[in-house]
Amino acid sequence: MKFIESLKEQNHNFKINSEKLQQAESLGLPNFKTELWKNTPLPRNIYDYSIATHNSDRNQPLSISDVFVEPNAEHYKFENGFCQQLKNQQFENQLIENKIDECFFAKDIFYLLNKSIENIANQFVFNHKNEKQIVRLDYISDAANLELINLQNNFVLEESANAEIFLNFIGNDNTIQNNIFTIIQSPNSHLKINILSNNKDSQIINNFKIIINDNAHLTINNISLKGKFVRNNIQVDINGSNAEVIANGFYYVSENNVADNHILMNHNAPNSFSNQFYKGIIADEGRGIFDGKIYVKKDAQKTDAYQTNRNILISQDARIFTKPALEIYADDVKCSHGATSGFLQEEEIFYLMSRGIDKENSQKLLLKAFANDLIEKISNEEYKIWLENQIEKILE
């Protein structure tokens, strides 16, 4: 594996944790027997990717036109893993090291590989008490050669902080982004995370480990509209009471692209609420993977936890693998999960056609309605409208 070799060489500025690198190497690449990858084909030519360094050759710079521009956001740009604005603020990630490794993707080669680099973390701290802080981070990868780009960002919300974070992933198909996000929410904090993949060539592996405490509110809007390979591993540890997690997701997968969402909602404390609501449209030879789990610990009584995954396939060659799961060790809980997958209803198409709308437009109307059912859950009005327009364009 070229990316392992390139880390072993010395011509880079990375500080390597050789134990982790060794673990990554001996683990090797996943195959169809690897539980977390059994329905997910790896990006093509994965063996040929080396690790991106500070001196990576750039291709022609990617435009970042297909992102939502939040006018009030502080804006950061990461290019091939590095952010000019934060050049001198990279640090070693020991800070939250101990907790973060307890995650379902800890034994994944990409995670281990990333963690074997010790000095690439950036940290964002949100500490305003009565004012919402908005940050937009664009992750752009446009290396000229096949490169795996590793990046670690930590977001820490202090008590009663209120933040909205836009994470935009934009890459060319020479690059695979391999990102780790660690998020810690102190009591009474509010956070909205908007994850967006809206670039046709992107290959992205995101690992999110989120820890939230008493009375914290978290909303994740995880949207992938375009991208060759988009994988999100998301683990939320609800370690406090009266916390609330809303996890919305939408994926549109076309051509022979892959959209993969693995989610683990850990209820470790009583009296908290979570709702996962994921919808997907799979076209062409696209492949969607939804693997979502609610885990309720023995003492997490009075947990309310829900999960829904709905998929529409619009081509005979489209594939969806959906695996909703509950694992509950407390007895006084309200939990449910459900998944549906299917084609558009002929009856509905016929009804619309019988009123004078042609087949193509009838299908479009139904798909738009299917998507908007999720998109309208997004409370940022401008972002919602922007997304609706993007989806409308995609369905054209």
Next chain:
Amino acid sequence: MNLLKINNLKAKINDNEILHGINLEVKPGEIHAIMGPNGSGKSTLASVLAGKSNYEVTEGSVEFNGKDLLELAPDERAKEGLFLAFQYPVEIPGVSNVNFLRTALNEHKKYRGEELMEAGTFLKFVREKAKIIQFDNKYLTRPVNEGFSGGEKKKNEIFQMAVLEPKLAILDETDSGLDIDALKIVADGVNALRNENNAYIVITHYQRLLNYIVPDFVHILYNGKIIKTGGKELALELEEKGYDWIINPEN
């Protein structure tokens, strides 16, 4: 001139022939009632005319508005002026009634080369139409038929008909599920929308609707064939004597 001319129409579904040779002619301004026991093929006839794809026409022809109806896709049939008020209207979550109808109406207008209607004008236009059948405005913005009662769904069909102003409307048991007041409102609506250029085919089990929407012809459809045609008095006779005397005349 006929608006609709059905000639020896045979149709099957899953290799079962349901319609065994239907003949029917409808002229502008006319109202035809089709009656017949359950399972006779009334809804099948309506679906075949509207262009539902799981039915296969095996024989015969249908001319509508001077065109070969069977050659047209369902949406083209609608734009030519055919409308079916479904016996069982489907629910369409997430698609608002007015948005859907505006899209539909504008498709009709495009087809006819007319100017499209913008949202504001359209809203005024549909509110007027809703009044005709006392259709509560709150149903306009809701998703199509979602959570509507049986009666509201039927009213919504007539409301859509009022907006699209078809040349020929087929009402498939629009009366079933309506109480007598709603029935009267719907019938009044139909009568208000009636003129010398449009026609109706009213499929019903009951004479009571025909007290309000008075047909020029009554056809009895039985086992996939029209076995008797008469005037409005035929419906009264059926009400009194049932179908048996027509189906088994020797008894």
